[in-house]
Amino acid sequence: MLLRLALAVSLVLAALTPASAATPWWEPVARPAPDSQINVTGEPFKGTDGQGRVRGFVDAHNHLMTNEGFGGRLICGAAFSEKGVADALKDCPEHHPAGLGAIFEAIVTGDFDGHDPVGWPTFKDWPSYTTVSHQQNYYAWLERAWRGGQRVLVQDLTSNATLCIIHPFKDRSCDEMASVRLQAQRTYELQAFIDKMFGGPGKGWFRIVTSAEQARDVVTQGKLAVVLGIETSELFGCRTFLDIPLCNKDSIDRGLDEMYALGVRSAFLCHKFDNALCGVRFDSGTQGGVINAGQFLRTGQWWQTEVCKGPQQDNPIGTVGPNALIPASAVAPQYDPAKRCNVRGLTSLGEYAVQGMMKRHMMIEIDHMSVKAAGRTLELAAQKNYPGIVSSHSWMDAQWTEKVYQLGGFVAGYENDPGTYVAQAAAYEPLRRKYDVAIGFGSDYNGVGSHPAPQTGVTYPFRSYPDGPLVDRQRTGERVWDINVDGGAHVGLLPDWVEKVRQLGGDQLVQDMLGGAESYLRTWSSTQRWRS
Template sequence: MAPTYRGRRRLAVLSLLLLVLAAALGPTPSSAAGSAWWEPSARPEPDSRIGVTGEPFTGTNAVGEVRGFVDAHNHVLSNEAFGGRLICGKAFSRQGIADALKDCPEHYPDGSLAVFDFITNGGDGRHDPVGWPTFRDWPAHDSLTHQQNYYAWIERAWRGGQRVLVNDLVTNGVICSVYFFKDRGCDEMTSIRLQARLTYEMQAYVDAMYGGPGRGWFRIVTDSAQAREVIEQGRLAVVLGVETSEPFGCKQILGIPQCDRADIDAGLDELYALGVRSMFLCHKFDNALCGVRFDEGALGTAINVGQFLSTGTFWRTEKCSGPQHDNPIGLASASGAERLLPKGVALPSYDADARCNVRGLTGLGEYAVRGMMRRGMMLEIDHMSVKATGRVLDVFESEAYPGVLSSHSWMDLNWTGRVYGLGGFVAQYMHGSKDFVAEAERTEALRDAHGAGYGYGTDMNGVGGWPAPRGADAPDPVTYPFRSADGGSVLDRQTTGERTWDLNTDGAAHYGLVPDWIEDIRRVGGQDVVDDLFRGAESYLDTWGATERHRQG
């Protein structure tokens, strides 16, 4: 007899827990023979160069605080999402870099069928599909369909001072269903489970280079104390999050929920067992839990089409009751997305004075929020409508619950003070250095008042777009080599295969250029902004630890 859904879920969780147990029972970290602890003894050949010399910092500062940067929002394994063919290339492969960094098969020979590429980036989608070893056209700051999170590029970010990485397991069933190319089914929770399992496999892959279980720099953590220990060792603490549109199958069709409280409890229990400690309750589409904060312009129009295909209803707006508001939907061209609508169905128009989603936090949504509180999980409020966010903050304030995150600039900025007041954590999207510095300076007084550090959310592999090059002739460009923020390492230009990247002329093309982007921030905005970012690890763990203590209390 085939196992039931619940039986398959238990088997998936059991398999994952066995992987975790195997890693936990491995030897404690120590230097591999002939190598410093931070250098692999068996890196695959050929592979990407790191371009960093010097020992990663360890321990704590004079007052016992950990140090380091926080990427609060990344999608390391989203190439496994959306049907498996939207993001091309892999974060790692046991067959090596030539297998990992290659384009989707339909992109050969010239990108003519790179449909999502030309929908998101304009033009005709044509590009050189060859990745390793030439990388003529990708990865690039404006290519949303190619792998940016190769493990060695993440390794360079770690060597440059990053100490926390939140890997948001992500997918979207509707995007998967309407996209032309896929090699698997579109069930969201199936994809989430796969990405969780592969994160543990990536940890084992890195461990193998360093001599066995527990020896690598990529360490998945499931509580704040474990994260502190990992960071004090000088390694990268990896936290699992979830960002998906219909968690636990909680979609709504014509306003009718397709899940119940039992589904929510089972779903939260499963995610917690997988190691997930933060999550979004809604993303892109209104669901049975909450209304969303709209996307704008052409993308917003396309997502509104997806909203209809998923739920049977378009977004509905109303006048806002306070200074907060959702994004304007706009009526820009959606690159043909309207053609996916059934015959006779047209996109609605929207009143410019009605900027708020009518849907807030539903009764089931509030049940899920309180379920997360019982489990000591952190809630991501980005992508929630302002109506839903306001209710969440009311609930958290009534319980003095600190577990609230804004990880990539998607909440209304008027909520920032309330988030800090709860003890929550805020990170800014990976904007260009000038825009990033301007926003960091705008909120600096709030951080100072609450003693908070700052974070960034790269959203790599998240089809959002990344900082363009400022140009080699821009004022005060990044000069290579440069020193890491702690002063203990030296970073030169990053090379993979035959391609060498320079932030000044290539922009933030992949994750290995995160340290270069931080150096650009220092040059544009000064040391104060970088100092706030370097306090990010401590601040993030303060929020996480306080959340755990609230649950225990």
């Protein structure tokens, strides 16, 4: 019976997506038409070297499904759509006319003059390296990054209840964990969408993995291993108000068990606002002032500072000026520049959550933790010889780097301006040599962050690494993107960014980056093997 059923299923799949002997394994047997071009020519590398090591770039921090978060209307456009590219890459109706309704983008970027809101097929003004409200992770652009050498992607499920509440447009609940569940579901749906193009279940290049062994097998096949993570401000509903925690140990255990069952294997305990688990590393500048106002609205308390106890410091806090988010009677404190550290560290509930993540062999993200919280997390990990510590996008004090490496953890730099990335990589090269580790990057696409400005000197076509495929300018619809003109406008331009990094940092740095997949999987493997 099972044999007949399997035969029937295989015949149906063959009828839906007939395979062609002439179709290379890395090309789909049927792609929606019309669609974006990939503009990468040649076979992606696969297999291992003589020592059993895999190769590939690691994007340790990305947000494929942010359009489903923040109430569902903050990011316009989707990573994919069964209806095709014209549906996926369309703008929010409130952005019309002339982009003047993009209130959030105007506040964050300071661009109050609007923009052309049309996506497919013209894409006159978006996505761009400055956008914070348009899709930058369309699946075909991600496919280009994979074809250009990326082999591990951490897909962080994200949202923020406060931003959702104050954003005037939304079509769903602001509950962060409800959004996390939906984004996980959409990520699995994206995997099925790509599988269908490549001939059926398991055939596509986008593979969600739940163990280091699965990931290594996927990378060995030349495909992209996708790890689910979480980056929210109220993990498991662990909000605090007037210093009263609104969660308990039972809710933490239930949340960890549920997320693990969903396939999540890494998480941040806090992000942007202090919560019942830990204090955060502050934001600076205008954005820092806005986030501190949000902190006050959500927690009933402003950020509080103290003199740092060691060489590590939190970021200076941005000034909270006149702000429509807060009542006129609420006056933000004046901060002493000599007091750079958040008074709030890892709470007792936070320590329980760290121990719960260790028990489940999950990777603990320490970016966005305050110096006190990160320091205590590292102490707990050191006491247990726990290797599963990750800094994925340059949001910890860099002086913790050696401590992370000593434990067996993994560090990735933010996808900064190429010159900044190269300088940071050079500064920590001696530590990488000492601990025999490689380096990754965190692109943070659709994470309301900045991306590299236009570059100079990248000549098309180029090899994405010395023996890699040929990469040309990326075309979607009527628009052609060129990193010399457009900077890091979307995830598909990561190979172009790596080429500029290579020009500035040399071939050896790119080889270190290609070792990122192996280093990340070593950390994950050690985390799985760990015994208390």
